[in-house]
Amino acid sequence: MPWVTDGLRVGLFGGSFNPAHGAHRAASLIAMRRLGLDRVWWLVTPGNPLKDNRALPPLEERIAIARRVARHPRIDVTGFEAALGTRYSYETVAWLRRRLPTVRFVWIMGADNLAHFDRWQRWRAIADLVPLAVVDRMGNSLAATASPAAQALARYRIDESDARVLADLAPPAWVFLHGLKSPVSSTGIRAARAAPAGTNPGGGQHTS
């Protein structure tokens, strides 16, 4: 586990990172800046429970690429969920809260994940354990804010202008952060790699 200190504000950014890309980095930096986080931990999952992981590259390979993409002194890339023996975010967050009770954790996710958050194991319990920051994503804003989870948690949403206090709030609390809207995806990158030379199915790298 990365190095931590009492009172630190840490963003938890779970993902398949298959592969990591510039929008992961851009979303992390937006959350870091707007929420006043000290660090962001990329939690490279052993396998998203809702995805078909048969073609997922080995954890160590995804971590190595993620470290090259993250290249930031305040982003830590870790695969510790595998060591913990879980792929469920509730268990990860509950374990971290027990183990590091003085750290102020925030769970960061892209808007596509909020759209399906109600399918995660114990999603309401996750929202009860840790504040959530949702980073806007091209094509996902409406599906996210109209989703069952967003509706169920609507009264706990705070204004974006108050994002800086999110890490200090007792959960449930969440914020929707506008301003990225990147179209970059791992799916697009994998498709671009698989496409015959001369064709362009999308993907690519986020440049900011």
Ligand SMILES: Nc1ncnc2c1ncn2[C@@H]1O[C@H](COP(=O)(O)OP(=O)(O)OP(=O)(O)O)[C@@H](O)[C@H]1O
């Ligand atoms: N372009 C983006 N804008 C905002 N958030 C993003 C973006 N791409 C990924 N994320 C978020 O990063 C986290 C990890 O995502 P993941 O590793 O699955 O990347 P992905 O590009 O969504 O992959 P895939 O296309 O394979 O589903 C998720 O919370 C996801 O919502």
Ligand SMILES: O=C(O)c1ccc[n+]([C@@H]2O[C@H](COP(=O)([O-])O)[C@@H](O)[C@H]2O)c1
């Ligand atoms: O806990 C769950 O039920 C759950 C269901 C779907 C996704 N997640 C987590 O959400 C994060 C984003 O996953 P992904 O594949 O969209 O990058 C990653 O940490 C997953 O383990 C977790």
